[in-house]
Amino acid sequence: MVTEDMRERHCAVGDLHLSVRVSSAGLDPEQKATRLAWQVRSTDPDLPGILSDDHVYEFVERALTAREALRLVAHMLVDAGNEFRASAEGGLRFPLWLSAMAHRHLADLTFVTWTGISPSEVRTDGLPADQFLLAVDHVRDTLRSSAVEPGYGLHGPQLRSVLQEFAAKADRDVTVPHPGDPNGTPLYEGPAGDAHEHLMPGRYHAHERHDPTQEIIVLVTPAPLSGGLMAAAYSNADTDDQERTQHPRTPERPADRTQRPPSASQDPDRADPPFPQL
Structure with a gap:
């Protein structure tokens, strides 16, 4: 399910819940920047976990939108899922629960990467x-x-x-x-x-x-x-x-x-x- 306002977006893909929040970050009057806070939470009882981050991105032409931010986080999860499929446990860059859950929902997360919406909704x-x-x-x-x-x-x-x-x-x-x-x-x-x-x-x-x-x-x-x-x-x-x-x-x-x-x-x-x- 997806809900959205001007600066926030949430998406559920199976037991993975993605949330992003974007706000303006004025580093310089001539620079456009966006503060992106995101969280990925797994509600699967066998693979629970929460991963989050808060970062400022600089852009040449415009700030990041909430939909684009969600697509960016989904792309990170696609990377985690592909890595889980290709690598042994010891070589994972992401937490095991995240990589395993992303691999489980790989096609659906790819859908979010390209569209910014959940396939089930x-x-x-x-x-x-x-x-x-x-x-x-x-x-x-x-x-x-x-x-x-x-x-x-x-x-x-x-x-x-x-x-x-x-x-x-x-x-x-x-x-x-x-x-x-x-x-x-x-x-x-x-x-x-x-x-x-x-x-x-x-x-x-x-x-x-x-x-x-x-x-x-x-x-x-x-x-x-x-x-x-x-x-x-x-x-x-x-x-x-x-x-x-x-x-x-x-x-x-x-x-x-x-x-x-x-x-x-x-x-x-x-x-x-x-x-x-x-």
């Missing part, structure tokens, strides 16, 4: 489009990987069901009407996840194929994790539906992503940091 409504696309790409990749390697990142049928339901919503059957002739032949009709094979990258106003009253957005865009193009059906309560689509336009890429990270299915041991400047 991911939802469509209200999620920003860029984070939604990251979530869809990662969920699809996780489900594909689990089909090849059972158990990959899926700890029980409940979480698998949540991810499958989320992926199904993003891949629902849609109709994309032609903006110049809404009653004529549509631009596309079929599963939203296949729209990128028929449409140019952009943002399309659409509706559910068998229920025209259910208006949605179909996003066709470069896949942020797996490469190539991807498409998904997107619903957002904050979406402005006043202006109808005349020409597709490429969705804006998030400002905090400077390069496309590798696919987890291609190399699960690689994880580029979400904030290379740190």
